[in-house]
Amino acid sequence: MSPSEADSALPAGGGAFLLTQLGTHAAQAFAERIAELDLTPPQAGLLRAVAFGPGRSQQALAQQLGTAPTRLVALVDGLEQRGLLERRRNPGDRRLHAVHLSVAGEAVMADIGRVSRDHNDAVLSALDPAEREQLRALLARVATDRGLTPGVHPGYRTLSAADPGSPSREDRATY
Amino acid sequence: MSPSEADSALPAGGGAFLLTQLGTHAAQAFAERIAELDLTPPQAGLLRAVAFGPGRSQQALAQQLGTAPTRLVALVDGLEQRGLLERRRNPGDRRLHAVHLSVAGEAVMADIGRVSRDHNDAVLSALDPAEREQLRALLARVATDRGLTPGVHPGYRTLSAADPGSPSREDRATY
DNA sequence: TATTGTTATACTCTATAACTATA
C-alpha cells in the first residue's frame, strides 16, 4: 500500500491533530513562562487552587487537582520551604493540615495571573478579539460535547505520547 | 488578595487554556483508540513514518520523528518482533538498517488510518462540517503564527505538566 | 476502625553515555 492510500483522509491534517499539536505547544509555552517565576505548572496550579480556596486540607486539594494525595505532599513541601505556602494545624481535627498562602505566596499569585494573561495573548496573537471569541466558542462546544468540565483539564498524567505519532514535514504532502 | 483579584482575567477560561485542555483530551482519546490495535501513539507514529518513507535508516527516522536514535531502537525492536516492521541490511553500507513495513504492517497501517479518521470525527462530533473547517482554519493560523509546522507536533516529550495547573470546577466561577 | 498525612518503594519513560561494527 502506498502512503497516500494508508492515510488518505486527514490523520495529521485534521482538527483533532491540530488540537493535539497546539495543546502541546500551549502547555509547553506556559511551562516556559511560568519557569521565569521558578515554578512548574503543577506548582502554579496548586498555588492557584489554594488562592481560590484557602485553608483546605491536602486531601481536598488532591481531589480537586485530580492527583494522588501523596503527590501533593512533595508539592506542598517545596512551596512551603520557599515560603509561599503555610501548613496550619486545625485545632478541631488535628489530623488536617489547612493550607494557606503566605504573604509572599499572594504576591507570586499576582505574578502568575500576569503570566497567564500574557501567555494567553501570546498564543492567540494571530487572532483578533472577534476571532478569539469565535475560537473560544467552538472549543467550548467541543469541550462540552466531549464531557470536559471547563476549567478542569486531564492534567497530562496518564499521557504516554502524542496523536498520530510525529509525521513531520514530508508527510504533509499526503496528509 | 482574593482569588478573583488574583486571576481576574481568564487563566483557566481563555483560549490558551482550552487548547491545552482539549489537546490533552485529543491525545488521550487517540491513545485509547490506538490501544485497541495494541499500539501506543509513538508506535503508530513510527509505522506511519515508515509507511510514508519506506527503507530509510533509523537515524533518518529518528530525526524526522524528533526523537533520539536510541529511543527508536526499542520501538523498532517491538514492532519487528510483532512482525510489523522489517530491518533490512543495506548492501551498499552495511551499517545502515533499512526499515520497511511487512505485509502485516501494511494491514495495520490501514487500521491506523481508519482509527485516525474515527478519532477525528469523534473529537469534533459537536461541529458540523462548516464549523470544523472554521475551527481548522483558526487553529491553522495560530499554529503558523506560533511557528509550528503543520503535521509536526512537539511530541509531548519535554512536557512536565499542564497549563495553569488544574483549577477545577470551583474555580470556574472566577476564571 | 477509619482517616489525614507521611514515608518508602517500585515502575515507567526518557535521556546520556559507553560499546560494536562497519566505513
Place this chain on the structure above:
DNA sequence: TATAGTTATAGAGTATAACAATA
C-alpha cells in the same frame, strides 16, 4: 576517524503500598 546501531546506566516523574498520628 567518523558514523549507524546497540546496550547499559541513570535520571525525572509518578503511582502503589505501608506506616504514624489522630479521630
